[in-house]
Amino acid sequence: MRPLAARALLAAALLPFLWFAVRDQLLHLRVRKVTAAENALHAVMFVLMATVIGRAFLFQAGVVFAVLPLFLVFGGIDEYVFHRRIPEAEHDAHAKGHFALLCFVATFGALMWVR
Numbered sequence: 722m723r724p725l726a727a728r729a730l731l732a733a734a735l736l737p738f739l740w741f742a743v744r745d746q747l748l749h750l751r752v753r754k755v756t757a758a759e760n761a762l763h764a765v766m767f768v769l770m771a772t773v774i775g776r777a778f779l780f781q782a783g784v785v786f787a788v789l790p791l792f793l794v795f796g797g798i799d800e801y802v803f804h805r806r807i808p809e810a811e812h813d814a815h816a817k818g819h820f821a822l823l824c825f826v827a828t829f830g831a832l833m834w835v836r
Contacts, residue, residue: 722832722835722836724780727780727832727836728778730828730832731777731778731825731828731829731832734824734825734828734829735774735825737817737821737824738818738821738822738824738825740821741814741815741817741818741821742818744814744818745811745814745815745818748808748810748811748814749811752808752810752811753807753808753811755803756803758803759799759803762795762798762799762803763799765795766792766795766796766799769788769791769792769795770792770822772784772788773785773788773789773792773826774825776788777825777829780832780833780836782829782833785826785829789826800815
């Protein structure tokens with residue numbers, strides 16, 4: 722697959738994740754007050770995910786698959802420490818966002834496999 726077509730496919734796979742990430746941020750502003758510690762954790766996760774997404778579009782699988790475990794560790798901390806008993810709307814956005822992110826990573830993995 723040509724790089725432009727592969728990037729277009731990655732962009733399409735990324736859109737649902739971006740939708741749910743924005744929705745989650747809006748819920749943080751309207752539904753639940755997020756602590757400074759959780760905001761700091763989200764900032765770290767943002768940097769890690771921006772690295773994964775940016776490097777995926779550059780087809781740098783080594784960096785993507787090296788950074789993903791770090792994101793999973795910080796994401797696990799976020800889920801198990803801060804996301805207990807969260808409002809249903811936020812829980813829904815998180816679950817769908819997680820699935821959308823998995824679809825993006827799976828799309829990237831499939832593109833790297835066929836290259």
